[in-house]
Amino acid sequence: MKRTGNTILITGGGSGIGEALAQRFHDAGNTVIIAGRRRDALEAAIAGRANMHAMTLDIESADAIEAFAKTLVAAHPALNVVINNAGIMRYEDIGARRDLADAEATITTNLLGPIRLNNALVDHLKAQADAAIVNVTSGLAFVPLVAASTYSATKAAIHSYTISLRDALAGQVEVIELAPPAVQTDLTPGQRTREGYQPLDEFADEVVALFGQSPTPAEILVERVKFLRFAEAEGRFDAALEAITQLARGSGH
Known part of the structure; x- marks a missing residue:
């Protein structure tokens, strides 16, 4: 992926990882469109930045995604990069019968959302240079967090x-996977200040540096996520699973 001169869409761009990456890609000389549900958060993220734009998107709705894609391409025909970052994480107890609303919403947002958006934009992207x-997945794609089992499964x-x-x-x-570790954001309650999680700015800076490599790695992996990403290959899967399970229990989950 080239470093500058792109027109980039980032979903979930109004906060957390999406906002941090959007602003860094914008600083590098790219036109950036951020999308999300909350217009106020999107406007705050783009404030004072030329060539940074906000569009609302209901990632849970298949019809809304199709309509969004048409509006997006009409407004930004140079669009050549899509970063599927929008996601939700809910803690759940799968050891007993429960309301599945959180699990179903997680699957719709985290799995169907990117599949639907890529489907809506793939023909346009194939016609673009670069x-x-x-x-965006997660270290939990490789070692699941029991307390967030559906989230882990979607990733x-x-x-x-x-x-x-x-x-x-x-x-x-070009198709790239970005797998974050646990990062200090508002993805879950209390996570922004949780000890042991990677500070957001540190994470975003490391990610941008990795994107700057030539060629761009197929997987963008900061150092902190490698403990999970390579646990199975290195024969550490059971130990990694136990470690993150105990960490979650220590934080009340």
Whole structure:
């Protein structure tokens, strides 16, 4: 992925990882469109920045995604990079019968959302020079967090889907996976200040540096996520699973 001169869409761009990356990509000389549900958060993220734009998007609605894609391409025909970052994480107890609303919303947002948006934009991207799709997964795609099992499962599914998409679009659209570790954001209550999580600015700076490599790695992996990403390959899976399970229990989950 080229470093500058892109027109980039970032979903979930009004806060957290999405906002931090959007502003850094904008600083590097790219036109950036951020999308999300909350207009106020989007406007705050783009305030004072030329060539940074905000569009509202209901990532849970298939019809809304189709309409959004048409409006987006009409307004920004140079669009050549899509970063699927929008996601939700809910803690759940899967050991007993429960209301599945949180699980179903997680699947709709984290799994169907990127699949639907990529489907709506893939033909446009294939016609662009230097096109790229970046799917944001998680270290939990590789070692699940029991207390957030559906979230972990959706990220594992997006990892698998990204491998398939990379092969299907080889030579047409670059397909990249970004797998964050636990980062200090508002993804879950109390996470912004949780000890042991990577500070957001430190994470975003490391990610941008990795994107600056040539060629861009197929997987963007900061140092902190490698404990999970390579746990199974290095024969550490059970120990990693136990470690993150105990960490979650220590924080009340």
